[in-house]
Amino acid sequence: MKLRPLVIALALLAPAVATVPAAEAADGGYSATIRRTEYGIPHITAKDYGGLGFGYGYAFAQDNLCTLASWVVTLRGERSRYFGPEAESDDPKPVANLTSDVYYKSVAASGVVRRLLARPAPVGPSDELRRLVDGYVAGYNRYLEDTGVANLPDPRCRGKAWVGPITATDMWNNLLDFSRMVSSSGLKEVITGMAEPERPKPEPPPAAGSNAWVLGRQATRGGGGMVLADPHFPWQGIRRFYQVQLTIPGVLDVSGGSLYGTPVVQIGHNAEVAWTHTVSHAQHFTVYRLKLAGGHSYLVDGRAEPMGEQEVTVTLPDGTVSVHTLLSSRYGPVLATGHTDEAAYALADANAANLRAADEWLALARAGDLDELRTAQRTYQGMPFVHTLATDASGTAYFADTSVVPHVTDAEAKRCAEPSPDPGLDAYVLDGSTSACLWGRDGDAVVPGVFGPGSQPRLVRADYVANSNNTYWMTNPAKPLTGYPQAYGKTGTDLEPRPRVSLDMIAQRLSGTDGLGAPGFTLETLQATVHGKRNLTFELMRDDLLKLCRAQPELSHEACQTLEKWDGRATLDGEGAVLWREFFSRLGRPMWRVPFDPERPLTTPRGLKIDDPAVRQALADTVEFFRSNRIPLTLTPGEAQSYSSIPIPGCTEGEGCFDRVRTGGPLGTDGRYPEVNTGSSFMMAVELTPGGPRTRTVLTYSLSANPASPHHTDQTALFSRGEWVTERFTAAEIAADPQLEIITIHEEP
Structure with a gap:
């Protein structure tokens, strides 16, 4: 391509200037305007899909070029060449570089992407998506050419030989790999036969956790729909979210979280519709x-x-x-x-040849109501492994497992x-x-071998639908879902603590018994509910544990006293939160006094089986670990866990924590956990009103993976304090930001 000089306007501009649409590129070339508001959040505007992708690719490269550059090396099967065959890959489930290379070389040689690109939509990509991808590649490469590898601001890849231009093929491979994340891509060692002898037998990576609530008109004080998105994705690497707004005036206007290296918003909203996802229990x-x-x-x-x-x-x-x-x-x-x-x-x-997901997300972004959103899902049938929860301004709550499931x-x-x-x-x-x-086929399925929309679990309500990686069964306890193929997951099974606390949080808010005022959700009470930091296993076992403490005076008085004083919330200053975690983890398995009863899924199991000697031993072992290492029994989450030196609240999945965290290993003898590596990632609370969406967000690990960026941990500090960003969605809201920065970029054909 012939290049024109980059047109840049960086300033604290007057509001009137910010409303000017993106300049048109001469001779049909790419053109886009990038407006950045607080925390560096980019709002990309262009007159067409190619220009929109161009602006997005450029903005993303400014913040995260090194992460994507490293991932492109992975997708090309070249990690051994640059980093050595035995080093650990940057896969979401790391393997040896040689294993990773053999897997990705085999995918490329299979020709699956080439065959899909030769197909028309919906099996192959739409023209709009192809232009987005091409523009994204051009924007990324333009930033790299303007800056130069030797001058990149991120020290992680500055001057490195493995950094270079990317291609559309790289991006299509990335989209395909995401679809395969919980299937083929997570089984590299068993596919290649290259598991290291000391490693356990390969198995799929643990499914990323998530929470999702959709609140209908009967659950909200304002009568409109509300969405809580709380995906629990990795805090490092290519599966992080990037916050962005993408706008083509009169065609598309969507804001939300977009996975690295993808040109579409996966979780977000427009003016009329909001949606989110959680990982499904279905077979894929x-x-x-x-x-x-x-x-x-x-x-x-x-x-x-x-x-x-x-x-x-x-x-x-x-x-x-x-x-x-x-x-x-x-x-x-x-x-x-x-x-x-x-x-x-x-x-x-089932996702071996699935590029449909990106087109489905693009169609969701254009939907004007729930009917159009559901039409988009029926058209593309591309959700690889997630449930969809959505609402519109009418306040209708919608849940469906539209993921790609083998027809068995x-x-x-x-x-x-x-x-x-x-x-x-x-x-x-x-x-x-x-x-x-062989797999069967439904007549309404767009590809053979999978269940079609008519077979998928779904629920439409006026009050709410919710999921925290439980099966579809308890989407709303007032209307249990049953009768679907077991390939979608089992019913009548233990909900696990996190889904239980999620449903209890909703029930308390709807009854007004959570201390947050009158019943029903507002945007403010939704935010407060989410950050409650409740630990359900402690709530369910506390009384029995204290009974054990009173009956066994030889047990640690100080430990029992600490747990008795703790309010059961994993806040930064929660004295007792870490002590409970360590005790609970030493149980090995939950020692429930009352077992699970499928007739009482919201209240069982419960209690602590204090007559089991393993319970007393776990408490004794926990206290001994703290004492022998001179760790105070009152150790708090704020003292024990962090990300980039910023204290992080929250507790673990097994403990029954809604906004769970996971660290890279156990508690050390210094009273510190390894750095947090998974948990709430892109959090979004949105209320759809007649006047437009009201939205609060927080990107827990912040916008940029570049440690030298001012936006490397700025939102992380907000998350640590339980604060949110007030989203700027309309042109007027964006223009009113006193920190507004604008650049306009052009590239001729």
Whole structure:
């Protein structure tokens, strides 16, 4: 492309200036305006999709070029060349670089992206999405060319040989990899057969947690719809969220959280609709047992089929190559696990060829009401592994598991069942020796082998729908969902503490018993409810634990006194919060006094089984750890856990904490946990009103991964204090920001 000089206007501009639309590019080239408000949040405006992608790619590169540059090396299978074959990759579930390279080289060589790009929408990308991707690549590369690798502001990749221009293929590979995140991409070691001997057998990465509430007109004080988005995604790497607003006047105006390296908003709102997601319990892949027929072949309906053989070559730092041969079947890659002389196993991934998700998110962003949002979902059917919860200005609450699920009926799952090659692999294992066990097809499905919209769990309510990674069953306890294929998850099962505390928080707010005033949600009470920091296991076990303390005076008086005084909230100053966590983790498993009863899912299990010697031993061991390491029993979350030296409140998933955190390991002898690496990420509370959306957000790890950026931890400090950012959505709101900065960028064809 021929380049024009970059037109830049950086200033604290008068409000009137900020309302000027993006300048049109000469001769049909890319053009966009980037307006940044508090905390560096970019608002991108352009006259078309190519320009919008161009502005977005440029803005993202300003903040996070190094993270995406490293991930592109990963997607190209070149990590061994630059970082060594044994070093750990930057995958969401890290593996050795050589394992990562073999996997991604095999994906590229399979030609799956090329074949999808040759297909029309909805199976292939729409023209709008293709222009967004092309523009995004051009914007990223333009920033890199303007700045130069040697002058990048981020010290992590400044001057590095592995930094260079990206291509549209890189971005399509990233979109595909995200769709495969809880399936193929999380099983690299078992697909390549390159697990390290000391590692346990590979299994899918733990599904990212999330909380999502959609409050309908009967639950809100204002009578409109409200959404709480609280995805619990990684705090490092490519699966972080980036906060952005994308606008094409009269066509698109969406604000929210966008995963790194993607040109669309995954969780967000426009003027009329808001939506969010949580990870589903549904099956997204199955395993087929192959009956071997000698050599690299297997039997289907009595006939031998040869396995495919793919040779993968990876370049090492010294210029030599490492060659690997991978096997495939009609179902998918042949796995390294469970292989015997008689049988092998193959992975069938429902998201193996799913680029539809990005188009679906783009269509959600354009939806004018829930009907249009549901039409978008029926059209693309691309949500890879998440539930969708949404509302519009009418105050209707909507939930559906529209994720891509293999079409395996309950009858087929029973009829075709085979022993699993790995008990840790949570998937149907089916008989691959007969075509009678192939995935079925629904007439309303856009691709074969998956359930269509008519088979998916869904619920529409006027009060609320909610999910905290529980199955669809208890979306609203007043209307339990049942009767769907078990491939979508089981019903009648233990809710787990986090979903239980979530539903209890809603119930208390609707009854006005949470101390926050009159019943019903406002934007302000929604914010306060979310940051309550309740620890449900402590609430459910406290009385029994104190009974044990009184009955066993030889137990630590100081520990019992600390827990008795603690209010059960994992705030920064919660004295007792860390002591409880350490005790609870030492139980190994929850010692419930009253077991789970499917007839009472909201009140069972409960209590602490204090007559079990393991309970007393866990408490004694906990106290001994604190005392032997001179750690005060009153240690608080603010003292024990942090991110970039900023104290972080909250507690863990198992404890039953709504806004849970996860650290990189156990409590150290210095009274510190390793840095927080997972938890609430892009939090959004939005109320849809006749006057437009009212929104509060916080990006917990902040906008930029660059440690030298002023926006590296500024929102993290807000999150630490329980504060939010008031979103600027309209042109007038953006223009009123006294910190407003504007740049306009052009590029001719």
